[in-house]
Amino acid sequence: MLFTFGCSQAPLSQMKAAGNGSWDSPFTVDEAISNQDSSKSTVEGYIVGQPISENNVIKSQFPSDYALALADSASETDTSNMIYIQIPSIFRSTFGLQSNPKLMGEKIKVTGELTDYFSHAGVKSTSKIEVVEGDGSDPSDPTDPPSYEEYYQPAEGKTGAALKQSLHDIIDDHHELSYSDVWEALRNTDEDPNNPNNVLLLYSGRSQSELSNGGNVDDWNREHVWAKSHGDFGTSMGAGTDIHHLRPTDVTVNSSRSNLDFDNGGSPHREAPESFYDSDSWEPRDSVKGDVARMLFYMAVRYEGDVSDEVDLELNNYVNNGSDPYHGKLSVLLEWHEEDPVDEFERRRNNIIFEDYQGNRNPFIDHPEFAEMIW
Known part of the structure; x- marks a missing residue:
């Protein structure tokens, strides 16, 4: 070109x-x-x-x-x-x-x-x-930078519902992947920093071959962090293939998490012992609790049902949301967001999705303060 x-x-x-x-x-x-x-x-x-x-x-x-x-x-x-x-x-x-x-x-x-x-x-x-040593600064150095970088400029000065709507307008126009495209995307977004041939599995933290994906026991598959039955969007292009909330997980662990809402408590999972679950909720390991929260914040802002055939997703403070387009538990997610701050793995992932796949960003990785300003 x-x-x-x-x-x-x-x-x-x-x-x-x-x-x-x-x-x-x-x-x-x-x-x-x-x-x-x-x-x-x-x-x-x-x-x-x-x-x-x-x-x-x-x-x-x-x-x-x-x-x-x-x-x-x-x-x-x-x-x-x-x-x-x-x-x-x-x-x-x-x-x-x-x-x-x-x-x-x-x-x-x-x-x-x-x-x-x-x-x-x-x-x-x-x-x-x-x-270049000894050059000194250019006499026309920039003065005060803007309070927000240009990508988020339309959201400046807003809070609550107005901020949520502004962020939606910023991130909602992006390239949509097919569900089969997600396999290759996750090999890049979730690459193990210590082994480029492996991916890191979300709930267990296990590093395993990026090519061991599939449906067999101990394979990894595509976990919808916002459970796809919560709004019944399945694997259709859009919410069902948005890699901002799709992550590699062990097949068995994915099955156990199923469509559970997120909350504290339960028993450790046999193949992901730092993650806990019971009959109505799932608690991920500590080092990805914030990741999970920020992915759900993104989904609740990105999908507002403002175009034909697109679901309106919202966070609430309940579990057992079933097939309704809600996910919980918001108060716990906000706690996890504070307890597990954004790390380099998340930043790298956000950049790769933006640069190489979808062309949009997760605002809550770039600006963690947005969560409190909205909810």
């Missing part, structure tokens, strides 16, 4: 001799945008934010350490004059903006493959990143 990007003329004080893409003579951002030929080259520019979509670069409250945007001026706001940099895991702790927000406005050099990232001029397979 060919993209054409315009670029305004830089002041004479910022102009420099044309680079050749080497480490000692790097491309400017403008030159790198014009040379998207998959070559391994070096580009130099100012960090101006984090890309979250083709035309959206945020300036604050960064959701991850996975990407950054460079421009020839630190005050640049036009995304067509930016290049998007993919940050591999070995550089994230040093150059990721969530971990290092003070890097905004710094000039860096990056070596990698000049190719599309987020369907935008980019650098991928990054092999080297360094701050």
